[in-house]
Amino acid sequence: xxxPSLRGRxxxxxxxxxxxxxxxxALYSFRRxxxxxxxxxxxxxxxxxxxxSSLIQRTGVRALIGNETLLVPVQKKSTLRSLGEVRTDESExxxxxxxxxxxxxxxxxxxxxxxxxxxxxxEFLDLKKAHHIWRVFTFVDKANxxxxxxxxxxxxxxxxxxxxxxxxxxxxxFGLPVLxxxxxxxxxxxxxxxxxxxxxxxxxxxxxxxxxxxxHSPLELQPVLAALNEQIERQENALERxxxxxxxxxxxxxTPAASITLNLESAMATTDLAExxxxxxxxxxxxxxxxxxxxQLLALAKLEANVASNQxxxxxxxxxxxxxxxxxxxSIAGSGVAxxxxxxxxxxLVQGYDAALAALLRNLLENAIRHVPRGGQVQLAIxxxxxxxxxxxxxxxxxxxxERRHAVFARFHxxxxxxxxxYGLGLSIVQRxxxxxxxxxxxxxxxxxxxxxxRVAIPVGA
Amino acid sequence: xHIILIEDxxxxxxxxxxxxxxxxxxxxxxxxxxxxxxxMRDETADLVLLDLxxxxxxxxxxxxxxxxxxxxxxxxxxxxxxxxxxxxHGLDAGADDYLTKPFHLDELGARIRSLTRRMxxxxxxxIEVGALCLDLATLEVTFRGQRVDLTRREFSLLQALMERAxxxxxxxxxxxxxxxxxxxxxxxxLDVIVHSLRRKLSFETIQNIRAxxxxxxxxxx
Numbered sequence: 001x002x003x004p005s006l007r008g009r010x011x012x013x014x015x016x017x018x019x020x021x022x023x024x025x026a027l028y029s030f031r032r033x034x035x036x037x038x039x040x041x042x043x044x045x046x047x048x049x050x051x052x053s054s055l056i057q058r059t060g061v062r063a064l065i066g067n068e069t070l071l072v073p074v075q076k077k078s079t080l081r082s083l084g085e086v087r088t089d090e091s092e093x094x095x096x097x098x099x100x101x102x103x104x105x106x107x108x109x110x111x112x113x114x115x116x117x118x119x120x121x122x123e124f125l126d127l128k129k130a131h132h133i134w135r136v137f138t139f140v141d142k143a144n145x146x147x148x149x150x151x152x153x154x155x156x157x158x159x160x161x162x163x164x165x166x167x168x169x170x171x172x173x174f175g176l177p178v179l180x181x182x183x184x185x186x187x188x189x190x191x192x193x194x195x196x197x198x199x200x201x202x203x204x205x206x207x208x209x210x211x212x213x214x215x216h217s218p219l220e221l222q223p224v225l226a227a228l229n230e231q232i233e234r235q236e237n238a239l240e241r242x243x244x245x246x247x248x249x250x251x252x253x254x255t256p257a258a259s260i261t262l263n264l265e266s267a268m269a270t271t272d273l274a275e276x277x278x279x280x281x282x283x284x285x286x287x288x289x290x291x292x293x294x295x296q297l298l299a300l301a302k303l304e305a306n307v308a309s310n311q312x313x314x315x316x317x318x319x320x321x322x323x324x325x326x327x328x329x330x331s332i333a334g335s336g337v338a339x340x341x342x343x344x345x346x347x348x349l350v351q352g353y354d355a356a357l358a359a360l361l362r363n364l365l366e367n368a369i370r371h372v373p374r375g376g377q378v379q380l381a382i383x384x385x386x387x388x389x390x391x392x393x394x395x396x397x398x399x400x401x402x403e404r405r406h407a408v409f410a411r412f413h414x415x416x417x418x419x420x421x422x423y424g425l426g427l428s429i430v431q432r433x434x435x436x437x438x439x440x441x442x443x444x445x446x447x448x449x450x451x452x453x454x455r456v457a458i459p460v461g462a
Numbered sequence: 463x464h465i466i467l468i469e470d471x472x473x474x475x476x477x478x479x480x481x482x483x484x485x486x487x488x489x490x491x492x493x494x495x496x497x498x499x500x501x502m503r504d505e506t507a508d509l510v511l512l513d514l515x516x517x518x519x520x521x522x523x524x525x526x527x528x529x530x531x532x533x534x535x536x537x538x539x540x541x542x543x544x545x546x547x548x549x550x551h552g553l554d555a556g557a558d559d560y561l562t563k564p565f566h567l568d569e570l571g572a573r574i575r576s577l578t579r580r581m582x583x584x585x586x587x588x589i590e591v592g593a594l595c596l597d598l599a600t601l602e603v604t605f606r607g608q609r610v611d612l613t614r615r616e617f618s619l620l621q622a623l624m625e626r627a628x629x630x631x632x633x634x635x636x637x638x639x640x641x642x643x644x645x646x647x648x649x650x651x652l653d654v655i656v657h658s659l660r661r662k663l664s665f666e667t668i669q670n671i672r673a674x675x676x677x678x679x680x681x682x683x
Contacts, residue, residue, distance in 0.1 A: 247542075248515070250544065
């Protein structure tokens, strides 16, 4: 696909505009000139008629009265030229003098075949003679009892108009391409900042986090630059999150892998049975931890895939809670922790993803159970009001000091008090699910002793 | 030789400690970064093994803080972060070497020996003082050409003294080198080990400077 060029577009728009405005102007001006020309020529005919009239009066009208018609010979163009005359075509202008009875007394030879016309009033007429149309002014000279006709040819007038056309139209025609070129150059100069932006983008190093800046960037480019820089920053942040996430995943997987390697190598290097036993037990624990983390990673991946391919549906949180509790049953029983369940019986409906919400609940409950000592208690509460649906997991475990609570949700952050199998991946799943449901997560003081109260609030209509 | 291990993973930490103790090192194991700088401050440790992904305080912060406090003890970083950038960061922050998880026991041992050699200015793993020769890689000790079997603590004490041959080594330094930072041993424990070492070598090999410390002279008979 050929991309439309902004430069070309602007150039053609400007040139078209110029033509659209200049052409009617030229036409108008041409018509005005033609009209003026007609007026001027007609005026000259009238003036010539009056001149002849007064000349005849001076020399005496009597001199003309006779039976003979006096014809003034007309010089041909070629003859004039040979005489070195500058202009003009005498054959294209002429006059006639008639007496009151319509008898031709005096006239130029070229008009001898001009058709007759009304002799009783002064007027302008168009008369056809041979191939030419003549403009004729008839002047009724009442004082001398004469009629004077003065005429010139229309084609002479047109020649002048054509000359005017060429003189003014041709430069315009030749000027147009030059104008287009100049407009092109001007547009190119005007769009220089755009080229600057393009080259700034083209020469940008991958991974460069600096915002794009242009010297003297025009007002119109500011929103583009701002949007571009915002996009770059968002992408960089997303990339940075991914980098940190993969570094954390690496740590969470490689540490138990290192432990397995070292423990097994230790076991192979000794003959001391107690030491072999310790090493193998250590390796075994690390294998368990490793597979749990792999499960969590797979759950996270599944969650992302599930959300990408499904629409949120109306689901009952209580039903999800009872499924999750049934699933966790054995580990709850084994932990010696008492689990308090929500009192409500009527469904608590929310818009969301059931698998995701189940993962959120499972992780919160597992975390609470893991951090509560044997004999402690964990309380699950689900409530709904007009604005939000809240889900709370309350425990009476060691809790997290308020000043460290904000750090807990960094992906893979582990609290110092939690050994080995920390919050890690579990909380990043919780956070991801909350984000999907536009829900907020708060870590609050527990009404049960020193423990923690995790409150997830899903806004209604999310 | 005394090594401080800072690793939050229970099993990995235990495995490293077991392995290093079998190589006759004394290991003080810390589970997080909080007390790490304090433990390094007296510089009695010969080496620090530092995990970067620590809960609470990050390993890199521990390293930077320790170097800022002018603690010169060599630091070997253990980490899962294998990106070049991460390694450059670690080394620039003042680490002496870098080992990526998962690693093998042999490599960990070799790198510890290499750092120790660099620290002592040794060309190989053998320390020789007169008729005494101690091999850090094979943990073998020979005296006048004869192989001598030593316990882990005897080996550690001999190594600490041979590395500083000709100089008086203070009791408290030797104790921390043998028992790490947990000073729950009686005053006589050190003397007991010196006594058994003298029996296996010769009495004159280790000289006693009146309850102040011990010394191996440059040319023991």
